[in-house]
Amino acid sequence: xxxxxxxxxxxxxxxxxxxxxxxxxxxxxxxxxxxxxxxxxxxxxxxxxxxxxxxxxxxxxxxxxxxxxxxxxxxxxxxxxxxxxxxxxxxxxxxxxxxxxxxxxxxxxxxxxxxxxxxxxxxxxxxxxxxxxxxxxxxxxxxxxxxxxxxxxxxxxxxxxxxxxxxxxxxxxxxxxxxxxxxxxxxxxxxxxxxxxxxxxxxxxxxxxxxxxxxxx
Amino acid sequence: xxxxxxxxxxxxxxxxxxxxxxxxxxxxxxxxxxxxxxxxxxxxxxxxxxxxxxxxxxxxxxxxxxxxxxxxxxxxxxxxxxxxxxxxxxxxxxxxxxxxxxxxxxxxxxxxxxxxxxxxxxx
Numbered sequence: 001x002x003x004x005x006x007x008x009x010x011x012x013x014x015x016x017x018x019x020x021x022x023x024x025x026x027x028x029x030x031x032x033x034x035x036x037x038x039x040x041x042x043x044x045x046x047x048x049x050x051x052x053x054x055x056x057x058x059x060x061x062x063x064x065x066x067x068x069x070x071x072x073x074x075x076x077x078x079x080x081x082x083x084x085x086x087x088x089x090x091x092x093x094x095x096x097x098x099x100x101x102x103x104x105x106x107x108x109x110x111x112x113x114x115x116x117x118x119x120x121x122x123x124x125x126x127x128x129x130x131x132x133x134x135x136x137x138x139x140x141x142x143x144x145x146x147x148x149x150x151x152x153x154x155x156x157x158x159x160x161x162x163x164x165x166x167x168x169x170x171x172x173x174x175x176x177x178x179x180x181x182x183x184x185x186x187x188x189x190x191x192x193x194x195x196x197x198x199x200x201x202x203x204x205x206x207x208x209x210x211x212x213x214x215x216x217x
Numbered sequence: 218x219x220x221x222x223x224x225x226x227x228x229x230x231x232x233x234x235x236x237x238x239x240x241x242x243x244x245x246x247x248x249x250x251x252x253x254x255x256x257x258x259x260x261x262x263x264x265x266x267x268x269x270x271x272x273x274x275x276x277x278x279x280x281x282x283x284x285x286x287x288x289x290x291x292x293x294x295x296x297x298x299x300x301x302x303x304x305x306x307x308x309x310x311x312x313x314x315x316x317x318x319x320x321x322x323x324x325x326x327x328x329x330x331x332x333x334x335x336x337x338x339x340x
Contacts, residue, residue: 069256073226086329105230105332105334110228
């Protein structure tokens, strides 16, 4: 049993601007824990989380794969989230390198086919397209969930980057909900980028039917 | 925290800036040293990803001259310890990273690099 990261240093004021870990976070943690042996066996050197928010998922990953064995890169467009990620890393003694940026843009030229673990719990909630766009521009808490039509607006933008970044032995974990049309995502990733996938965990939380999908070359 | 391991992976991604956009140059930096666990296996595994001249240049910019000009063929413990210190223990907390090509400034605040671009600057 891997303990859930200590988030006691985060305050209600932090959660006004940063997404507080919830069921969608926990299903990702559970999927990573279930894959513990696999994650260790690929001997990861570089991990990258997109939209790291509180830093909970990367800290958890760090307790699986070890604080000194992997470089943990965490990006977020929300500056408050970047600070929380950094603080959560320190609190849990996992060095998380927090970078304020959109998706993985500044790493694309140097990390081609070099990232062994990619985590993305995206803004997956279907909303009006305009709402998702505004949320990303405002770079605040709304950007953590507003996903535009079918909840895929931000996720879709990241897929080509996954294909660029993923190492030959790498794994990409994506959180999705039923409205995102998971089978269609899997078909498209296979057809466009040659990435195979499987659903590693599925769970209903309130109205949301959550899945964690794992992709590989 | 901007450690040199991360600096070695960051390139300017402004619109149209595709050559000579790496490594970013440091300016007005404040550096803090923080000890971290020495893991030779990690360093050996990470070596192939390092751009040596960029790392060497950045380390010297920050006043650390412990690394050799050329990457040694034998990765012995003395070398790996120096590499560990340069890659993982030097933290740039404040300052600016400047693109050598387009001169775009990426500020570092409280150890977090701001690599965001305005909408019209995105490639």
